[in-house]
Amino acid sequence: IRDAVPVTDAAPVTDAVPAGIAAAVEIRGVTKSFGANRVLDGVDLTVCPGHVTVVIGPSGAGKSTLLRTINHLEKPDAGYVRVNGELIGVRQQKDHFRELPERAILAQRAEIGFVFQSFNLFPHLTALENVAAAPAATGRASKSEARERAAELLTLVGLADKLDAYPGRLSGGQQQRVAIARAMALRPGLILFDEPTSALDPELVGEVLAVMKDLAGTGTTLIVVTHEIGFAREAADTVVFMDAGRIVEQGPPRRVLDHPEHPRTREFLSKVL
Numbered sequence: 001i002r003d004a005v006p007v008t009d010a011a012p013v014t015d016a017v018p019a020g021i022a023a024a025v026e027i028r029g030v031t032k033s034f035g036a037n038r039v040l041d042g043v044d045l046t047v048c049p050g051h052v053t054v055v056i057g058p059s060g061a062g063k064s065t066l067l068r069t070i071n072h073l074e075k076p077d078a079g080y081v082r083v084n085g086e087l088i089g090v091r092q093q094k095d096h097f098r099e100l101p102e103r104a105i106l107a108q109r110a111e112i113g114f115v116f117q118s119f120n121l122f123p124h125l126t127a128l129e130n131v132a133a134a135p136a137a138t139g140r141a142s143k144s145e146a147r148e149r150a151a152e153l154l155t156l157v158g159l160a161d162k163l164d165a166y167p168g169r170l171s172g173g174q175q176q177r178v179a180i181a182r183a184m185a186l187r188p189g190l191i192l193f194d195e196p197t198s199a200l201d202p203e204l205v206g207e208v209l210a211v212m213k214d215l216a217g218t219g220t221t222l223i224v225v226t227h228e229i230g231f232a233r234e235a236a237d238t239v240v241f242m243d244a245g246r247i248v249e250q251g252p253p254r255r256v257l258d259h260p261e262h263p264r265t266r267e268f269l270s271k272v273l
Ligand code: ADP
Pocket: 034, 037, 039, 057, 058, 059, 060, 061, 062, 063, 064, 065, 066
């Protein structure tokens, strides 16, 4: 089925990074299989620092696996990922897999925030404690500094009155906003979002997207997997359409969303728009 989809060999890299600046994320030739299932099939992507990249595509396209590869949660079989110029993982030749030491992986992961569809908050910690936990545990901040910053971040996402609430007492939209504040707590240069609004009741989607829009353009690089085409249109610098493990098409939202070149992109958009 994959081969029935005509894909140009090299999708144009539109998010060109100015000379002398490291790309926030540079993905080259990344391939990943689970058994016989090739989930990523030669992915190339360059993300400019401070830009917002929205990844769209059908279920099973490999979007989550791509995010997990950027965050070291999956190892590419071939190709490499660099975050801020630092190598995430590389297999240069068949038997020469250069892996980073675990310590380096953990240090890099601390520079990357991750927001999941299912919030993944600690249920036994308050909103404030959820946000303060990592900075305090990693020694990045004293306990009181971590709590102070957590209160600031929760205020930023509109939850100043919920600092002491436990996740079970918060709506899905509020929980996801806590999760975004938590992802920001270590001041990461890069935040990955994997369908952050897919588990929410429709009336709660807007409040989470509003927080993400505020975050866009503040200097943090965002990569967002979402089906919210309106968000892509308003907030994205680059929209990437993935299908069957490949980037089929990428470019500015107006081009990819309003004038898609590839039939597969048109077909997908006609279903979600
Ligand atoms: P998407 O996020 O675009 O829906 P995924 O990256 O989650 O796609 O999954 C792509 C394919 O990889 C799917 O067929 C999925 O079943 C498979 N897959 C993902 N993770 C694993 C895993 N850990 N083990 C086996 N198969 C997996």
